């Protein structure tokens with residue numbers, strides 16, 4: 001009797017699995033703006049590590065979207081529109097913010113037609129020196145490395161307090177990186193760099209606008225959405241300007257307290 005029940009259960013499981021697989025196939029991934037009617041949650045956007053031929057950028061947000069098929073998994077054939085929709089769907093960015101980042105990025109990139117994630121690594125277009133967890137582009141290279149540097153990443157984690165990364169911790173990391181001798185960043189690049197981390201505080205920072213270290217590790221280091229994570233707010237252009245200003249004020253305060261930091265200047 002038990003054997004018959006087990007057999008029935010096995011058949012039911014395999015039927016359900018193949019049915020849900022078939023349903024998933026009906027949903028073309030990254031093209032969908034609305035949730036798929038046949039499947040939901042992580043089953044729609046499972047993490048798959050990039051293969052050796054997949055294109056990736058120095059941006060953890062975009063790489064993560066490709067690893068979860070909010071963008072094409074190979075990171076290629078991108079447009080401003082594809083990016084805009086993916087940012088709205090994955091991170092719940094408002095349309096004006098998503099469109100501003102995507103089309104602003106396309107403009108800065110200065111490249112006609114389709115582009116790939118690796119194109120975004122072109123030095124001194126959007127990509128800049130003084131990234132928090134990526135080394136500066138070597139002087140003889142045209143493109144920045146897309147991989148996280150473990151020394152820089154560990155120095156960043158050491159800035160955390162109470163197991164979370166706050167706006168002040170981020171400001172500390174930015175002051176440190178911008179003060180390094182080999183670093184050259186313009187005022188616009190400093191603004192872009194603050195914008196990147198202002199987005200992180202809103203998307204992953206919850207009520208306190210500070211990000212737990214395990215979330216940082218999953219998303220920034222592993223380029224994978226934290227297990228069961230969902231956006232808790234709509235991230236807007238005004239919110240991004242606000243948090244960018246908060247980070248700038250912390251940076252100025254930190255520089256005032258460490259006048260010995262070389263190359264330090266007020267923004």
Ligand code: HEM
Pocket residue numbers: 057058059060061062083087091093101102104105106120121126127128129130131132133134144196197199200203
């Ligand atoms: C929710 C949206 C986004 C978030 C949270 C985000 C976050 C970040 C963060 C934190 C970094 C810095 C990595 C580091 O310092 O190690 C970064 C870098 C970068 N992002 Fe994004 N990003 C977003 C959207 C975009 C978009 C739409 C583009 C392009 C159109 C883009 C292009 C880049 C590039 C090229 C870099 C490298 C800059 C550098 O040299 O550090 N990002 N992003």
